Amino acid sequence: xxxxxxxxxxxxxxxxxxxxxxxxxxxxxxxxxxxxxxxxxxxxxxxxxxxxxxxxxxxxxxxxxxxxxxxxxxxxxxxxxxxxxxxxxxxxxxxxxxxxxxxxxxxxxxxxxxxxxxxxxxxxxxxxxxxxxxxxxxxxxxxxxxxxxxxxxxxxxxxxxxxxxxxxxxxxxxxxxxxxxxxxxxxxxxxxxxxxxxxxxxxxxxxxxxxxxxxxxxxxxxxxxxxxxxxxxxxxxxxxxxxxxxxxxxxxxxxxxxxxxxxxxxxxxxxxxxxxxxxxxxxxxxxxxxxxxxxxxxxxxxxxxxxxxxxxxxxxxxxxxxxxxxxxxxxxxxxxxxxxxxxxxxxxxxxxxxxxxxxxxxxxxxxxxxxxxxxxxxxxxxxxxxxxxxxxxxxxxxxxxxxxxxxxxxxxxxxxxxxxxxxxxxxxxxxxxxxxxxxxxxxxxxxxxxxxxxxxxxxxxxxxxxxxxxxxxxxxxxxxxxxxxxxxxxxxxxxxxxxxxxxxxxxxxxxxxxxxxxxxxxxxxxxxxxxxxxxxxxxxxxxxxxxxxxxxxxxxxxxxxxxxxxxxxxxxxxxxxxxxxxxxxxxxxxxxxxxxxxxxxxxxxxxxxxxxxxxxxxxxxxxxxxxxxxxxxxxxxxxxxxxxxxxxxxxxxxxxxxxxxxxxxxxxxxxxxxxxxxxxxxxxxxxxxxxxxxxxxxxxxxxxxxxxxxxxxxxxxxxxxxxxxxxxxxxxxxxxxxxxxxxxxxxxxxxxxxxxxxxxxxxxxxxxxxxxxxxx
Ligand code: ACM
Ligand code: ZN
Numbered sequence: 108x109x110x111x112x113x114x115x116x117x118x119x120x121x122x123x124x125x126x127x128x129x130x131x132x133x134x135x136x137x138x139x140x141x142x143x144x145x146x147x148x149x150x151x152x153x154x155x156x157x158x159x160x161x162x163x164x165x166x167x168x169x170x171x172x173x174x175x176x177x178x179x180x181x182x183x184x185x186x187x188x189x190x191x192x193x194x195x196x197x198x199x200x201x202x203x204x205x206x207x208x209x210x211x212x213x214x215x216x217x218x219x220x221x222x223x224x225x226x227x228x229x230x231x232x233x234x235x236x237x238x239x240x241x242x243x244x245x246x247x248x249x250x251x252x253x254x255x256x257x258x259x260x261x262x263x264x265x266x267x268x269x270x271x272x273x274x275x276x277x278x279x280x281x282x283x284x285x286x287x288x289x290x291x292x293x294x295x296x297x298x299x300x301x302x303x304x305x306x307x308x309x310x311x312x313x314x315x316x317x318x319x320x321x322x323x324x325x326x327x328x329x330x331x332x333x334x335x336x337x338x339x340x341x342x343x344x345x346x347x348x349x350x351x352x353x354x355x356x357x358x359x360x361x362x363x364x365x366x367x368x369x370x371x372x373x374x375x376x377x378x379x380x381x382x383x384x385x386x387x388x389x390x391x392x393x394x395x396x397x398x399x400x401x402x403x404x405x406x407x408x409x410x411x412x413x414x415x416x417x418x419x420x421x422x423x424x425x426x427x428x429x430x431x432x433x434x435x436x437x438x439x440x441x442x443x444x445x446x447x448x449x450x451x452x453x454x455x456x457x458x459x460x461x462x463x464x465x466x467x468x469x470x471x472x473x474x475x476x477x478x479x480x481x482x483x484x485x486x487x488x489x490x491x492x493x494x495x496x497x498x499x500x501x502x503x504x505x506x507x508x509x510x511x512x513x514x515x516x517x518x519x520x521x522x523x524x525x526x527x528x529x530x531x532x533x534x535x536x537x538x539x540x541x542x543x544x545x546x547x548x549x550x551x552x553x554x555x556x557x558x559x560x561x562x563x564x565x566x567x568x569x570x571x572x573x574x575x576x577x578x579x580x581x582x583x584x585x586x587x588x589x590x591x592x593x594x595x596x597x598x599x600x601x602x603x604x605x606x607x608x609x610x611x612x613x614x615x616x617x618x619x620x621x622x623x624x625x626x627x628x629x630x631x632x633x634x635x636x637x638x639x640x641x642x643x644x645x646x647x648x649x650x651x652x653x654x655x656x657x658x659x660x661x662x663x664x665x666x667x668x669x670x671x672x673x674x675x676x677x678x679x680x681x682x683x684x685x686x687x688x689x690x691x692x693x694x695x696x697x698x699x700x701x702x703x704x705x706x707x708x709x710x711x712x713x714x715x716x717x718x719x720x721x722x723x724x725x726x727x728x729x730x731x732x733x734x735x736x737x738x739x740x741x742x743x744x745x746x747x748x749x750x751x752x753x754x755x756x757x758x759x760x761x762x763x764x765x766x767x768x769x770x771x772x773x774x775x776x777x778x779x780x781x782x783x784x785x786x787x788x789x790x791x792x793x794x795x796x797x798x799x800x801x802x803x804x805x806x807x808x809x810x811x812x813x814x815x816x817x818x819x820x821x822x823x824x825x826x827x828x829x830x831x832x833x834x835x836x837x838x839x840x841x842x843x844x845x846x847x848x849x850x851x852x853x854x855x856x857x858x859x860x861x862x863x864x865x866x867x868x869x870x871x872x873x874x875x876x877x878x879x880x881x882x883x
Pocket of ligand 1 (some may be wrong): 439440489506
């Protein structure tokens, strides 16, 4: 391959004991292998490598004794059950080679020859990544006792391949954190973002401030169930990591070439710290470690120097524990309410000539950055740190969309992409009706796999600043390790492949096929992976005729038939029976068009996995009104985060549920005007539109909806307005009665605008959530 290779240092070598005489043939040698993530290059060679001879493990000492010990234990567990005496043992070598400038970071090469398996790399990191490939290969060769000969040459596309875990909303002990790190390692991810401090709990021991864990690690209860229910239990809840435990986890990750990025939140999400040391807040308290989720007005005081002393002391201990380049300082969702009223904060703004509280937040972050930089480290923060001026050396984690990452890269700052649309693994991954309660959203494994971390808005030079991406697991609704695994896998390997494999080699069908083979291995490892991707999905689209909806079923388990069933529309109370029109007593073989109301069910065809709770059916009630499946236009496109299905979502016959899933609702942070063409003049008696109110989640009913109609589509005459009760909650239909004959109907929907003081998200634009248009 033309690279200069050289061997450094002596080899540590050991022949793995245990030799039995084999009887009976083993299963057939696989002719191909499947890897997650897909390597850059895989070339099959002539011949077969037999795995049933004794193994001789040789690890270059330059690579580390730790690697030898770790691999020895791991490989022992992967040997085929049958072993035979051979003239030569199977040599499994890990060899350091001289660095060559042609080799990208983390580069490795793995060759399998009849009597010899070798991983070589110029770095211990490369050897370790190669060892992850080898583990997956040996798993596949175990039952047959053989592997095809091959050469793999491989390296990652991005240097930041991250997963995050929130251990504050719910606490996860050291054993599980290590298992989580094992999963990252398996898929060659290299960054673990450990979210350690929050309103609901401070989880890291700080020697100088013992109350952070004596007081701040515990709360008097927790919010339970869906957010809107606002229900709480009264159970004492908490936990924290001692510094010894932190060191243990850091070392565990380092052995797997995973860097831990600790997050210490500031200036917001700080209630646990304030409850421990009330002088750190603007009002002096008293404060409580929070039981409920959300964003809280009490934050670190930006005018009090003792806050900076405190944070510098905390960060000093944190930097002692975590050797990585980056320290995450949070920066997200910091209300400015207290700062506006605090004499000390206002005095700071005067003294520093800051024009508003956003600049005060920027002052806060920049002051912390100077301290962190003075210790030779860098800060990274959520994209709000761009507001009021970005700290000179900071990296940005783009979560509210991709705009933060784009702005950072254009300004020559590094960015890690973690947009809610593709990288929030706390979102639903299957039909919400069949999933455990989640925060909202709808992010299937296929959607994660389709993610492209380099935004189109960036030039090639600017794209260099995109370090990679990260999947986030926030745990408000996730109480157990099993549930974390369920939310993280298989979305984690999907993102891992996005970040490792060259873009033009990505192929969703092939990925899903490889994932199929991964599930039994995950099961063997005891990982509770979600199989929601096998649920049959229902998609609706506009038919060719007006008022026609095309229903498609897709997904399901590959190669297994699925079906669609239509039942008569929901019974009125006086109707005693539903009529079942089963349009598919045979397996589904293509889209179905409907022009009348039905309850639609998609599922696996009878007899297939029907007992497995992973494959429940999905139901939708489809109703028709004069606007259903008619041309609709929007003056402003919906926000990218709630735009799935586009404008058709408002006339697809399905009403959004209060679970607020983003393929049922469209959302804006602005006003929007909606126009529907009924196709011809129709007698109209009612016009309305569905809206959602959930002020805890910054979602407000519109201030006003203005209804009008037109015969020509250009001159509209207004005939009514709706004014919902401000701050009302739940799903509401805003409508008005009318007696007219018209072809076009229009709704000007005026959003609630800026959220008022005293409400969650004060000062931010309110979300406007809309669903079905109703014209009768
Ligand atoms: C975040 O999700 N608040 C960063
Ligand atoms: Zn203050």
